[in-house]
Each structure stands twice: as structure tokens, then as C-alpha cells.
Amino acid sequence: MAVAARGCGGVWRRAWQRGAGGPSPAPRGQRAVACNARGGAVPAGKSGLAPWEPVVGLEIHAQISSNSKLFSGSQVQFAAPPNSLVSFFDASLPGTLPVLNRRCVEAAVMTGLALNCSINKKSLFDRKHYFYADLPAGYQITQQRVPIAVNGSLSYSLCIDNKMSQMVTKTVRIKQIQLEQDSGKSLHDDTRSQTLVDLNRAGVGLMEVVMEPDMCCGEEAAAAVRELQLILQTLGSSQAVMAEGQLRVDANVSVHHPGEPYGVRTEVKNINSIRFLAKAVDYEIQRQIEELESGGTILNETRAFDSKLGCTVPMRDKEGKQDYRFMPEPNLPPLILYDAKSLPANMNHQQVVNIDLIHERLPDLPSVKRAKLVERYGILPEHSFTLLNEDGLTEFFENVVKQTQMKPKKVIGWILNDLLSYLKQHSLTVKESPVSSFLLADLLNLLEKKEISSTAAKQVLAELWKGEGKTPLEIVKEKKLELIQDQKELEQICQAVIDGQENEVMAIKAGNLKVLNKLIGLVQRETRGRSNPVVVKQLLEKKLSQ
Amino acid sequence: MRALRLGRWLQAGGLPVPPARAVLTAPGTSPAPVPPRPAWQHGEPRPTPQQKVTVEVLDHLEHLALVDFRDAEGVERLQKAIQFADQLRDVNTDGVEPMDSVLEDRCLYLRDDDVTEGNCTNELLKNAREKVEEYFVAPPGNIPLPKLEERETFLQSS
Numbered sequence: 210m211a212v213a214a215r216g217c218g219g220v221w222r223r224a225w226q227r228g229a230g231g232p233s234p235a236p237r238g239q240r241a242v243a244c245n246a247r248g249g250a251v252p253a254g255k256s257g258l259a260p261w262e263p264v265v266g267l268e269i270h271a272q273i274s275s276n277s278k279l280f281s282g283s284q285v286q287f288a289a290p291p292n293s294l295v296s297f298f299d300a301s302l303p304g305t306l307p308v309l310n311r312r313c314v315e316a317a318v319m320t321g322l323a324l325n326c327s328i329n330k331k332s333l334f335d336r337k338h339y340f341y342a343d344l345p346a347g348y349q350i351t352q353q354r355v356p357i358a359v360n361g362s363l364s365y366s367l368c369i370d371n372k373m374s375q376m377v378t379k380t381v382r383i384k385q386i387q388l389e390q391d392s393g394k395s396l397h398d399d400t401r402s403q404t405l406v407d408l409n410r411a412g413v414g415l416m417e418v419v420m421e422p423d424m425c426c427g428e429e430a431a432a433a434v435r436e437l438q439l440i441l442q443t444l445g446s447s448q449a450v451m452a453e454g455q456l457r458v459d460a461n462v463s464v465h466h467p468g469e470p471y472g473v474r475t476e477v478k479n480i481n482s483i484r485f486l487a488k489a490v491d492y493e494i495q496r497q498i499e500e501l502e503s504g505g506t507i508l509n510e511t512r513a514f515d516s517k518l519g520c521t522v523p524m525r526d527k528e529g530k531q532d533y534r535f536m537p538e539p540n541l542p543p544l545i546l547y548d549a550k551s552l553p554a555n556m557n558h559q560q561v562v563n564i565d566l567i568h569e570r571l572p573d574l575p576s577v578k579r580a581k582l583v584e585r586y587g588i589l590p591e592h593s594f595t596l597l598n599e600d601g602l603t604e605f606f607e608n609v610v611k612q613t614q615m616k617p618k619k620v621i622g623w624i625l626n627d628l629l630s631y632l633k634q635h636s637l638t639v640k641e642s643p644v645s646s647f648l649l650a651d652l653l654n655l656l657e658k659k660e661i662s663s664t665a666a667k668q669v670l671a672e673l674w675k676g677e678g679k680t681p682l683e684i685v686k687e688k689k690l691e692l693i694q695d696q697k698e699l700e701q702i703c704q705a706v707i708d709g710q711e712n713e714v715m716a717i718k719a720g721n722l723k724v725l726n727k728l729i730g731l732v733q734r735e736t737r738g739r740s741n742p743v744v745v746k747q748l749l750e751k752k753l754s755q
Numbered sequence: 756m757r758a759l760r761l762g763r764w765l766q767a768g769g770l771p772v773p774p775a776r777a778v779l780t781a782p783g784t785s786p787a788p789v790p791p792r793p794a795w796q797h798g799e800p801r802p803t804p805q806q807k808v809t810v811e812v813l814d815h816l817e818h819l820a821l822v823d824f825r826d827a828e829g830v831e832r833l834q835k836a837i838q839f840a841d842q843l844r845d846v847n848t849d850g851v852e853p854m855d856s857v858l859e860d861r862c863l864y865l866r867d868d869d870v871t872e873g874n875c876t877n878e879l880l881k882n883a884r885e886k887v888e889e890y891f892v893a894p895p896g897n898i899p900l901p902k903l904e905e906r907e908t909f910l911q912s913s
Contacts, residue, residue: 282871312868342893
């Protein structure tokens, strides 16, 4: 297990001086706070202030993708009518007992294996007590003492200085994964001063993934959570849709001077977007540094991220020290898992969760998929990240590659620069693309066979986006975009361009060969992109050397 | 033999742990899990000096459990409950593996991931004192107990 790359070892300093320079300093959290992802201490700057080392740890709640809840047979579904997915157990009526869902256990084991954890063959359930209206039992069943999986690791990559070409891979240790129940939802009606409680979510199975504090900035935290999200989605153990609350992140943040013990930490709760996670963590680091540098102290408190203001605020609701009064859950015996060796001979297979079997059936994880893409198609590693980052984009790319003679290395440019940027601009998913992989392959074949120029290909693509059902060839014919195959015609156009640009021709003859590109561009314009630039270049050079 | 860990909640609740555990077995003999004769009975004076529950602990318990011990009688009742449970500490459990539940050697039944329950909103809402459409209605947020010096309680005078 690689823990060498853990933490960036980067050292922060105050990114900006209070009131220095600008008339209105940017509000907190919106300042650019760069993480020194390469590691190594930043030398002391002019300010002379001792550098700060931020420490970030994460707790992530991932909703298990299952039909029914963790301990009851009620349905798991987003946005159902209030209190329609609630059993007597979920409402904590007397006399009801928990019955564990096998699917939830398997999902947790799968996730544990994918995160290189040791799976505990015996794990225990505990009650964690607190009062809240959306927790009818007054306690949550969780796994505090012996969770289902422990001691794992997650590798993730992020780019340095916002350059996709410079990526570093880091590792965060996974402390544990525990199975637990979700709570219900409270809707606060401030005007009427009441809380509306919906128990549809109460009792839904969660995996809490606890990461060690091996990160040092918002960007790292965001990259780690994004990788976890991709892994969960690949496994299918959670759909991990953050907008639906299926992945909720709590960040523990503290700062200290290098060589000194960790500072007092705060916990930023319930962050529900990756972008907000990066902002919340960076804001909190900056806030703590400012607080300490102005002589203040950090309270061990729970804070919330206000996405509108871009800052974290103390949560008044959960005031005071928490005492969860953990105790063993008396209604659930220990959860026993088996492997090939310990599998009892005559046990009902419905009652057996076999770790080895789940291990064998693990799909390729994102890191493996990326490596395979790089190897199979000769594309750059950073391109493989982009392909996996968009749902369905890898399949789209592979389908285009299958149907065209163009080299994958060239295809990837069309996918990432043209297709993806178009989809982003129009907020479309890959599946919603008006241009199918078949049509794009068709177009790239025309380009590859030198029937059209790449300029013309872009024009055809622009037509294809309209989704009018025309084929690329039809558009080429209709718009007369074929390359001019007639050498004489092309020569005449080149000559006309040369005749009209005396200054440029003199410059080229004087040795400034860059100017030639301008002439090529003019020929392209004259032919409306219907000339092959390579041929045009040759013709121009020939004519100019005469 | 295994001993039930019923005394756990006392520790979890932040109550002070008695300074020493009474040793019921004669020195030199192997410790018996259960003493042959009752060493002390409820109602008799405790062999070890019992500790009074401090105001701080009472305040903590009132916050956690959202209860009001109300008066001296309530505190006395709590004191007795603790004393009763404290007898468990007199049992020598050295070397005895804790037991969480008498069911712990049973198989934990695993259910298939099928939807078999729910869809009983009206029945559930019958339990609600107040409701709005299909929602239960609760007071806004949690109302924490005010600080000890700010609330009127019997504890202040103690």
C-alpha cells in the first residue's frame, strides 16, 4: 500500500495581506488559495510569518444503492410522497425489530475491497444516541466498535497549477467503512415556526467512509471525493448523485505550524457538491489562519457551509458537547462474513456473504480503466481522466474509434475539443448528444480520406449539431465543402493571393517564413476551407521560390 | 461463563467510576466468576463508601436525556438506581470476555433486498399529535435546555 505520497506536505502562508493594495479585498473564500501539490515547504516570504500546514480529513456518507432499506422492507426512492416509504420499524413503533438487508452488506464489502480495505469477518452494530425529530428511535444503528471494513487506501490524481498535463497521484488512507442508517428529513418552516418531518429517508442504508487526515487543501479533498464517487458508481454500490444527497461530505479541518502538534479542528458538515467542498475547505483553512494570526483561538465546533455567501458559519443547532452514549445494539447479533476457506459446508447460501466471491466479481476500477485506455489507444493519461469523468464518454470514444480509420490519438481531439466543449456549452450529457458516435465516425472518415479539410469538417459538425438527420456526406454535398481536387484551380487561387499580398511576399522572401501561414490562411478563406493546407503550402512555396 | 455488561451506560453517561473494585475471592484461590454467597444485598449499607451524584453530572444527564429530576426525591431515586446497578461492579469479571447480548452466538439473519413494507402513511400519521399534509409536525429544531444558571430548577439550590 502506497502511503508515500500521502498528504502534499505543502505549506501554506497567508495568501494575501489584509488591506494590502487593492481597495476592496475579495471576500473570503473567493481568493485563490493554491495548494502546493508538488510537496515541500514554501520558503519564508517577505511577510516573515511562520508558514501554516493545513490538515484535512473527510467523512463521507454514501447512500447504498438498494431496493429496500437497511433494516426494513420499505422502498428506497428519491422524491416520493412524504412518509409513503415508511414501515413501522422506520417509524420506531414498539415491538419492531431490525432485519438486515443482504444487498447492503454486499455493497459495503464490495466498496471495502475496492478501497483496499481489510474486511472484518465479524463486525458489530452499535446504537448512537441523540435527540432529533427526524430520528424517531432516539438512536441510530451504526458500527462504532468493529466496522465492516478497515485500513484501506484511495489513490486519486489532481493537476498542478491547473495544467492538465501535470498530474500528480496521491493516496489517502481509509480508516474504516461502517454500515449505518440514514435519518429522516426535516423541513424547517421558519414563518410558522415549525418543522415538517418526512421519514422516507429514515433507515436507508449508508456506508460511512472515514478518511484519515492525509489531505491539505480543498482541491485535494475534492479530487479524492470525485475518485471515490467514480469508484462507487463503477461498483454500483452507490449511485453517489450528490444533488440527491446520495453522497454527503463532512470535512475536518485544522492548521498548525510544521513540526508542531495538530491544531484544534472544526468540522464542516453536510457539504453536498464537490465544488462546494473545495471552497468550504479552503475557506475554513483561511479563516483559521486569520483567526490564529490575529491572536484568536479555534473552537472545536461544527460549522455549515453557506454556498450563497461562500463561507462557513457555526451551527447553532448542535451546540454543546456531544455525548452519543454508544452501546451495543442488543437486537442484532454480530455480522459474520465468510471467505472460501471459512465457508461452512451445509449453510443456506442465501445467508452467506462470501468475500472471495465478491472480490472475484469486482469490475475494473476507474484507475484500471484509465490505464487500459492509455495502453490500448495510445492517448495521454490526462485524456483518459477526462474520458472517465463524463458518464458515457469512454463508450462514445470507443465506438467512434471502432467505426473510423482515423487513429485514436486524433479521434480523442475531436471528442474532447469539439464534442465535449459543445455538450458543456449546451449543458448536455453524452447520451443527449445530437451527434451520435456513428455520425461523428462518418465525418472523421471523410476527413481521413482527405475528401474534406478539417476546417470543412468543423463546418459539417456545426450542421450536424442541429440534429436535422442529415448525414455528413449530404451536408458536404449540399454546402459544396469537398476539397478542391482540381490542381489548376487551386494554383490559380494561390497565384491570386500571392499577387494581392506584396508586403507579405517580400517578408517571406526576406526569410520570415512564418508569414507563409498568413497566405495559407488567405487561400483557405478564398476556398472556404475547401483546400488541403498541406497542398496549399507546397504550391505557395513552389511559386514563391520561382 | 460470561458477564453481561450492563454497567456500561454508567460509564458512558459520564458518571465517576468507583475507585476500586471489591475483590470477593480469597487471595490465592482462582477467581470464581460468581461469588458463592451474596456479599451484599440491596438496602444494606454499601461496603465501599458510595459517591454522591454531583450537580454537574445531574445537569449533564438532564441535558442528554431531556428529563427533569425535579426535586430531592427524584435525585434520590436516581441515586438508588445507580446504587442498584453498581452492584454489578462487585462481580469479578477479570478475564471474562464481555457479552453484548444473549443472542450473540446466533446467526444474524439476512433478508433479500425486496420491498415488502411501507405505503401506510395514514396509519402512521394517526400517531401524530400534529400533522401538515403527509408530514409529521415537530417544534422548530432542537430546543436545548438552557444553561444551569439560566433555568429554574431544583438543582440550583442544591
